[in-house]
Structure formats: structure tokens, C-alpha cells
Amino acid sequence: MTVAAIETEALRKVFGDHAAVKGLTLQVSQGEVFGFLGPNGAGKTTSIKMLLGLVAPTSGKANLLGAPIGDRATLARIGFLPEHFRFQDWMTASEFLMLHGELLGMDMQALKKRRDELLERVGLAPFRNKQLRTFSKGMLQRIGLAQALLNHPALVFLDEPTSGLDPVGRRLVRDVVHELRNEGTCVFLNSHLLSEIEVTCDRVAFIRHGEVVRVLELATLNGNQSVVTIRASGWTSELVAQLEHWAHDIQFTGEQLTLTVNNEDSIPEINRFLVAQGVNVFAISPSRISLEDIFIETVGKDGGL
Amino acid sequence: MKKIWILARMTFHEAIRRRIVLTGLVLGILFLIIYSIGFGMISKQVAIDGLSRPDILARAMQNEMSSFMLNAGLYAVAFLSVAMGALLSADALAGEISSGTIQTVLTKPIRRSDVVLGKWLGFAGLLALYLLLMAGGAILIAFLQSGYLPQNVLKALMLMYLEALLVMTFALACSSFLPGLATGGAVFGLYGLAFIGGWIEQIGSIFNNQTAVQVGIVTSLLFPTEAIWRRATFEMQTALATVLQMSPFTTRSVPSDVMVIYAILYLLGTLVVAVRVFHNRDI
Numbered sequence: 001m002t003v004a005a006i007e008t009e010a011l012r013k014v015f016g017d018h019a020a021v022k023g024l025t026l027q028v029s030q031g032e033v034f035g036f037l038g039p040n041g042a043g044k045t046t047s048i049k050m051l052l053g054l055v056a057p058t059s060g061k062a063n064l065l066g067a068p069i070g071d072r073a074t075l076a077r078i079g080f081l082p083e084h085f086r087f088q089d090w091m092t093a094s095e096f097l098m099l100h101g102e103l104l105g106m107d108m109q110a111l112k113k114r115r116d117e118l119l120e121r122v123g124l125a126p127f128r129n130k131q132l133r134t135f136s137k138g139m140l141q142r143i144g145l146a147q148a149l150l151n152h153p154a155l156v157f158l159d160e161p162t163s164g165l166d167p168v169g170r171r172l173v174r175d176v177v178h179e180l181r182n183e184g185t186c187v188f189l190n191s192h193l194l195s196e197i198e199v200t201c202d203r204v205a206f207i208r209h210g211e212v213v214r215v216l217e218l219a220t221l222n223g224n225q226s227v228v229t230i231r232a233s234g235w236t237s238e239l240v241a242q243l244e245h246w247a248h249d250i251q252f253t254g255e256q257l258t259l260t261v262n263n264e265d266s267i268p269e270i271n272r273f274l275v276a277q278g279v280n281v282f283a284i285s286p287s288r289i290s291l292e293d294i295f296i297e298t299v300g301k302d303g304g305l
Numbered sequence: 306m307k308k309i310w311i312l313a314r315m316t317f318h319e320a321i322r323r324r325i326v327l328t329g330l331v332l333g334i335l336f337l338i339i340y341s342i343g344f345g346m347i348s349k350q351v352a353i354d355g356l357s358r359p360d361i362l363a364r365a366m367q368n369e370m371s372s373f374m375l376n377a378g379l380y381a382v383a384f385l386s387v388a389m390g391a392l393l394s395a396d397a398l399a400g401e402i403s404s405g406t407i408q409t410v411l412t413k414p415i416r417r418s419d420v421v422l423g424k425w426l427g428f429a430g431l432l433a434l435y436l437l438l439m440a441g442g443a444i445l446i447a448f449l450q451s452g453y454l455p456q457n458v459l460k461a462l463m464l465m466y467l468e469a470l471l472v473m474t475f476a477l478a479c480s481s482f483l484p485g486l487a488t489g490g491a492v493f494g495l496y497g498l499a500f501i502g503g504w505i506e507q508i509g510s511i512f513n514n515q516t517a518v519q520v521g522i523v524t525s526l527l528f529p530t531e532a533i534w535r536r537a538t539f540e541m542q543t544a545l546a547t548v549l550q551m552s553p554f555t556t557r558s559v560p561s562d563v564m565v566i567y568a569i570l571y572l573l574g575t576l577v578v579a580v581r582v583f584h585n586r587d588i
Contacts, residue, residue: 052412054588076414086405088315090322102311103413131322147409 003066005030005155005186006051011060013046013210020046021210023060028188028203030065030154033181035197035218036190037291038207039299044190045083047210048157052080065154076104079148079156083190085140085164089133093124093143096132097150104151111150118146122172137164145176155186162193174200194291204291206298214298218291226264226286230257234279246270261286308415312423313430320393320431329389329435336385337442340378341450347374348451365545371453372543378443379541383465383534386436390473391492393428396485397477398579402588403484411588418580425477425576432469440465455541464537467568468530472496474572475528478579482586495528503531510558518558525560529568532560 006028013021021043028034038044049055051062053070067074087096094115101111119125122142132140141164148156158177162170170193177200180187191197197204198218206214228247233255240252246266247259261267267286274281320326351370355363398421401407410420440462448454455461472492479488506521508514525532539559 049588054408054411056585056587072414072416075412078412080409080412082405082408084405087409088319088406090319099311099315100409100413103308103410103415105308105414144409 002030004028004063005032006034006062006064006188008047008051008062009060011047011050011062012058013043013050013055014058019210021050023211024207026205026212028186030186031181031184032203033177033187033201034189035201035204036188036207037194037197037204037295042207042299043210044207045159047207048159048188048190052078052157076151077154079151079153081141081144081148081156081158081161083159085137085144087132087140087144087147089135090131092129092131093119093135094128096143097146100147101150106151114150114152118149121176122146138166138169141165142169142172145173149176149180152183153185155188156180157188157190159190160192161189162191162196170196194295198291206295208299216294225260225262225289226267227258227260227289228267228270228284228286230259230270230274230281231255231283232257232274232279232281239274239277239279242273243270260289308419309423309426312410312415312420313426316397316424316427317430320427325393326431330438333385333435333439333442336381336439337446340443341446344371344374344378344446345450367451368453368543369545371447371451372455372541372546375443375447375453375455376538376541378447379440379461379465379538380534382436382439382443383468383537385439386432386465386469387472387496387530389435390428390432390469391476391489391496393431394424394473394477395480395488395492397424397428398480398583399483399485399488400480407588417584421477421481421576421580421583425474425579428473428477429470432473433466436462436466436469455543457540461537461540464533464540464565467565467572468533468537471528471530471533471568471572471575474575474579478575478582481579481583496530499524499528499531502527503535506558507535521558525564526567529560529564529571532564533568536560536565 004027006026008024008026011021011024011026012019024043024047036044036047046055050057051064051069053075057069062069064071065074065077088099091099097115097118098111101115106114116125119128122145124139124142124146127135127139132143135143141161145158145161148158158173161173165173174196177187177189181202187200189197189201201218204216204218205212206216235252235257240250240257243250243257243259246269247261249258249260251258261270264286267284271281271284347370348367351367352363355366358366398407401410407420411417444454444458475495476488476492479491483491502521502524504521505517506525509517509521536559
């Protein structure tokens with residue numbers, strides 16, 4: 001059996017009398033693209049910092065690639081793009097990558113080749129000799145991403161990798177994540193941009209008050225589940241009951257009916273059925289259930305404050 | 306060990322890029338120019354005054370005046386080196402922690418101590434160059450203009466370097482858990498305390514006041530910078546000055562070898578504290 005990329009058990013961090021992370025229990029497989037979702041202050045960044053050895057856990061256990069956190073040999077196989085992407089801004093883009101490659105213990109020849117490759121990949125090759133202090137937010141994020149990929153990591157942590165990026169940059173991150181998945185790299189993605197998560201992740205965990213409240217396979221979400229609103233007249237309660245053949249969560253409010261179907265193909269069938277039963281249908285409007293809906297449902301409208 | 310070296314190089318490189326080295330160099334050269342002009346004028350005046358006096362007395366006066374002037378110059382250099390040491394390292398760890406630049410570094414396969422030791426080594430190298438330029442320059446100016454070369458110059462320079470390293474290391478240790486400004490406050494506060502303690506000890510020893518001498522020793526134990534400086538001036542002191550006790554730079558109560566060893570241990574201990582505190586803190 002292959003070891004998990006990330007495995008945590010009741011990982012906990014208390015600052016003073018405030019538990020930033022109450023007890024994180026999580027398992028992420030190698031090669032998986034995993035989304036880490038939760039409202040502000042849910043303990044996501046603290047969790048990542050614990051996994052990377054920046055913050056010492058108060059209690060609990062965690063393994064990365066089979067080794068306990070803080071293991072130096074393992075850190076050589078990990079990439080990390082931190083949240084606010086503040087880097088040694090007096091260095092040039094090229095120097096910055098060289099420094100981090102050297103700290104990774106990379107061979108000089110291989111490092112130079114990899115540096116050029118990555119500068120090209122993130123679109124910063126023309127700016128390689130510019131100091132980072134002259135970089136825009138988006139450029140800093142790109143160089144940070146390049147830095148996280150220097151060592152062909154087996155596991156990459158991206159903490160809000162797209163927050164400073166324009167649509168082109170976001171697309172770049174998305175493409176890079178896809179490439180990493182194809183290479184079998186595990187990507188641990190912490191982001192607020194749910195639409196990004198939706199298209200990039202295999203699985204997501206929802207965090208609230210530093211605990212996993214729900215884990216979701218996005219494949220099920222990307223099936224055809226929809227919430228359908230039907231405006232019509234001439235209902236009978238018997239008819240409504242018969243709709244359960246196609247749908248669930250049926251709610252009837254006056255002229256309007258909302259229900260959830262598991263497959264969008266059911267919608268025309270429902271329409272035909274209603275018309276055949278003599279119901280006057282004015283409108284049928286389906287809407288896909290988005291990750292955002294599930295997010296709000298899971299963590300609550302208060303955002304867990 | 307290799308990682309320490311990489312980080313030391315980075316620290317050095319950063320100081321050059323951030324124009325710390327350039328600023329230090331420009332102001333240092335300015336200082337040396339002014340010092341050179343002043344030294345020359347006073348030297349000439351003393352020589353003219355000496356014409357009306359017997360030869361042996363004139364030579365002794367010239368010698369004493371040169372010694373006094375060099376001590377004054379080195380005193381300024383010592384203070385500038387101390388300030389340089391404190392300014393370099395006061396925000397070194399704290400600043401990188403609060404800005405977050407340390408995060409990509411610490412998540413590499415390195416020890417936390419590598420970061421502390423790498424920075425220390427980088428700063429130590431910068432201070433050595435600075436001191437060599439400034440103190441070396443002042444000594445060279447004195448020699449070229451009056452032929453005066455104090456005794457034990459190398460020993461004195463090493464002691465001055467120790468003084469600057471003490472301050473730099475202490476600031477680095479504070480910086481591992483305090484914000485930059487608080488570190489600056491703590492370091493200069495202690496330096497001031499040691500300074501005034503040293504003077505109380507000197508004056509106390511003139512009047513044979515044991516309590517005053519003990520106050521000085523206690524402050525020296527708290528922060529041995531002033532004691533090390535006094536030892537440095539003592540090493541260079543002319544025989545005549547030791548007998549006459551005539552200038553503010555002559556040393557009466559001489560810090561012993563034990564104090565020098567204590568200062569070295571103090572420095573190493575501070576470095577150990579810096580490593581340990583930084584090792585255990587959350588970033």
C-alpha cells in the first residue's frame with residue numbers, strides 16, 4: 001500500500017486560550033488534488049503551518065509522505081507557496097530561484113536548468129534579472145509558484161495561490177495544477193475562490209473552527225444534480241407526491257415548487273409528465289448546485305464567526 | 306554546514322543590495338577624511354609648540370597627543386561599529402518573521418539554527434570589514450601623520466571586534482523573540498547602562514570608592530561592552546599615560562583577562578540563546 005501524502009490525527013494548536021485548530025483529522029492520498037476550504041479564521045493557514053513545521057502543534061500527530069512532520073529529508077520533496085507571497089525582494093527573480101534551489105540541496109547544473117524551465121513556465125523569463133521589489137503582486141505570485149516547484153515535489157502546498165492574480169494568471173495556476181496532477185504530484189490547495197477549487201480539485205474538506213466538518217468528492221458534485229424551480233398552476237398534492245419518482249427535497253409554496261433532481265435528464269421528463277396531467281406550466285428553471293451553495297450550507301451563513 | 310554558508314552569503318549579499326554597505330562605506334570614508342584633517346592640524350600645532358621646549362619633552366608631548374587623538378578616533382569607531390552591529394541584526398529575524406519572507410526559507414530542508422548562524426556569520430563578516438576599514442584607517446592616518454603606532458594594535462582591534470560582536474549577537478538574540486524596535490531599545494539601553502557603569506567605576510577608582518567600583522563590575526557583567534573597550538584602550542595606552550592618568554581615555558581600573566573570557570562566553574551564550582529561542586518559536 002502506498003503511504004498517504006498527508007495524514008493527520010487530532011492535530012491541535014492553541015494560542016493562549018484560543019484554539020486556532022481544534023483537532024484536524026485528515027487523509028490526503030498521493031497524486032490527489034485536494035481543496036482545503038473554510039471561512040476566514042477557520043485555522044487553514046495554521047494547519048498548513050503545522051504540517052510544514054513552522055508552527056509546533058499543541059497535540060496530535062501528522063505524517064507527510066510517511067514521515068513525521070519536521071523531517072528534513074521529507075521537506076526536500078515538498079513545495080510551498082505561502083499566503084502573502086512576501087519574498088526576498090532585493091533579489092532578482094533568477095537569484096531568488098537559485099537561493100531556494102540551493103537551500104533544497106539541488107545540484108547546481110540541474111538547478112540552473114530547472115530555473116530556466118520554470119521562469120519560462122510562469123512567464124517571467126523576460127524579467128529574470130529584475131529585482132523582486134519591482135514586481136507586481138501577480139508577478140510575485142508567479143515567482144512564488146516557480147519556487148514551490150523547483151524540486152519536482154511529490155507534495156505541494158499552495159496557500160491562496162490565485163488571490164493576487166488576474167484571470168490570465170489564474171488560468172496559469174489552474175494549468176500548472178493540472179500538469180502536476182498528471183505528473184502524479186499531490187496538490188494541497190487552500191483557496192477562497194470556490195470556482196477555482198471546483199474545476200481543479202478531486203476532493204475537498206470543509207474546515208470550521210479548525211475541524212473537518214465535511215469531506216466531499218467533487219466528482220459527485222460535478223454530476224448533474226440540480227435544484228429546479230417550477231412555476232405552474234393546477235397542482236394536486238397527488239401530483240406532487242408522484243414527482244418523487246424523479247426528484248427529492250420537494251417544497252411547495254403556492255404556485256411555486258422547488259425540487260432537487262439527481263440528473264438533469266429528468267427535467268424534460270418532469271415537464272412532459274406535468275403537461276400530460278393537465279398542469280399549466282409557466283416556467284421550469286434548473287440551477288446547478290455549486291460548491292458555493294454547499295460551502296454556505298456546511299459552514300453556515302455566519303462564516304463560522 | 307553548507308546551508309549555513311549559503312545563508313551567510315545571502316545575508317552579506319542583502320547588505321550590499323540594500324545599500325547598507327555603501328552607506329557605511331561613504332560615511333566611513335567621510336569620517337576618515339575629517340579625522341585626517343583634524344589629526345593633521347593638531348599634530349602641526351603640537352609640533353610648533355614643541356619648538357620652544359626641550360627636545361625630549363616635545364617628543365613626549367607629540368606622542369601623548371597622538372595617542373589621545375587616536376583613542377578619540379577609535380572611540381568613535383567603536384561606537385559606530387556597535388551601532389552598525391545593532392542596526393544590522395535588530396530586525397534580522399523579527400523583520401523576516403513579520404513580513405513572512407522567512408517562510409519559504411524555513412520550509413526547506415534546513416535546521417532553524419542554520420538561519421541564525423548563517424545570519425550571524427554574515428553580520429560578523431560585515432562588521433569585520435567595517436572595523437578594519439574604520440579602525441585600520443584611523444590607525445594608518447595617525448601613523449602617516451605623526452609616525453605614532455600604539456602598542457598591541459592587533460590585540461586592541463580584536464577587542465574592539467569582540468565589543469561589536471557582543472552587541473550584534475545580543476541584538477540577534479533579542480530579535481528572535483522581540484520586534485525590531487524593542488530590540489533596538491533593549492540593546493542601546495543596556496549599552497548605555499554599561500557605559501555609565503564603566504565611568505562610575507573609573508571615577509570610583511580615582512577616589513578609591515569600592516562601592517562605585519563594584520557598581521561598574523556589576524554593569525560589566527550585565528553587558529561587558531564598556532569593559533572590553535576599556536581593556537582595548539589599556540592595551541594601547543602609553544607608559545606615560547598610565548603613570549599620569551591625564552586623559553578621559555586612560556584606564557585606571559583595568560578589566561582583567563577573566564573579564565575578557567567572560568565576554569567571550571557571554572557572546573557564545575547569547576548565540577546559544579538566540580538559536581534555542583528561534584528553534585522553539587512559532588513562525
